[in-house]
Amino acid sequence: xxxxxxxxxxxxxxxxAIVSLNCTxxxxxxxxxxxxxxxxxxxxxxxxxxxxxxxxEDGRFTAQVDKSSKYISLFIRDSQPSDxxxxxxxxxxxxxxxxxxxxxxxxxxxxxx
Amino acid sequence: xxxVSQSPRYKVAKRGQDVALRxxxxxxxxxxxxxxxxLGQGPEFLTYFQNEAQLDKSGLPSDRFFxxxxxxxxxxxxxxxxxxxxxAVYLCASSSRRGSxxxxxxxxxxxxxxx
Numbered sequence: 246x247x248x249x250x251x252x253x254x255x256x257x258x259x260x261x262a263i264v265s266l267n268c269t270x271x272x273x274x275x276x277x278x279x280x281x282x283x284x285x286x287x288x289x290x291x292x293x294x295x296x297x298x299x300x301x302e303d304g305r306f307t308a309q310v311d312k313s314s315k316y317i318s319l320f321i322r323d324s325q326p327s328d329x330x331x332x333x334x335x336x337x338x339x340x341x342x343x344x345x346x347x348x349x350x351x352x353x354x355x356x357x358x
Numbered sequence: 359x360x361x362v363s364q365s366p367r368y369k370v371a372k373r374g375q376d377v378a379l380r381x382x383x384x385x386x387x388x389x390x391x392x393x394x395x396x397l398g399q400g401p402e403f404l405t406y407f408q409n410e411a412q413l414d415k416s417g418l419p420s421d422r423f424f425x426x427x428x429x430x431x432x433x434x435x436x437x438x439x440x441x442x443x444x445x446a447v448y449l450c451a452s453s454s455r456r457g458s459x460x461x462x463x464x465x466x467x468x469x470x471x472x473x
Contacts (some may be wrong), residue, residue, distance in 0.1 A: 249400075251400075253398070265393065277460045279460060282454070282463075286466070286469075287466055288362070288449055288451075288464035288465050288466045288467050289401065289464045290464070291461065291462075291463070294460055294461065295371075332382060333401075334402050335400075337459055337460060343393050344389075344403075344406040344414045344457060344459055345393070345403035345406070345414065345416075345417065346391075346401075346403065346460075346462075347391075347392075347403075348400030349399050349400050350398070350399055350400050351399075351400050352373070353399075
């Protein structure tokens with residue numbers, strides 16, 4: 246079992262829809278949770294970063310972490326065609342010597358006008 | 359510069375050839391990371407530098423892979439005797455915080471194709 250599991254999609258939604266993207270992880274030692282957006286032939290761009298369980302909102306984006314279930318989500322409200330991209334979850338440990346991010350495979354999202 | 363810059367953007371190498379990939383981090387960033395992203399996959403960690411010190415190279419897949427950051431700014435990832443399985447996008451990221459991978463900025467990557 247991989248440390249981070251993410252459904253690769255593809256996911257296609259109409260403009261204005263609410264999008265739900267999810268990842269599960271296996272190691273309870275993970276403490277930092279991130280969502281990146283990656284456009285085609287570009288590098289990943291950090292969208293959201295959370296440390297604890299609960300919700301964090303930034304504009305149309307909401308990140309949710311449930312450490313008890315080892316489940317993280319990203320919700321996009323009022324989705325736009327410009328949101329069409331691959332969304333990557335990334336997870337990290339804390340503490341000395343823990344430098345790497347562990348990424349999911351990414352979910353490819355298409356928002357249809 | 360305004361962001362992390364990587365060069366070349368695209369590289370085609372014949373199998374067995376050596377390649378060098380360059381990363382210019384954001385000015386003043388102490389932390390620098392290299393990742394490898396295969397087609398349809400998420401990035402996978404290769405190595406981490408804090409200034410000029412390589413503190414973690416646990417992700418380098420073989421001894422054909424070598425990275426350096428001699429003056430604590432520009433970094434080079436070198437792959438010797440390239441093989442087809444080395445074909446991937448190589449991403450560099452930098453952060454202003456020591457040891458911090460949680461707020462790293464990524465470059466656009468170098469797409470390596472080994473033929």
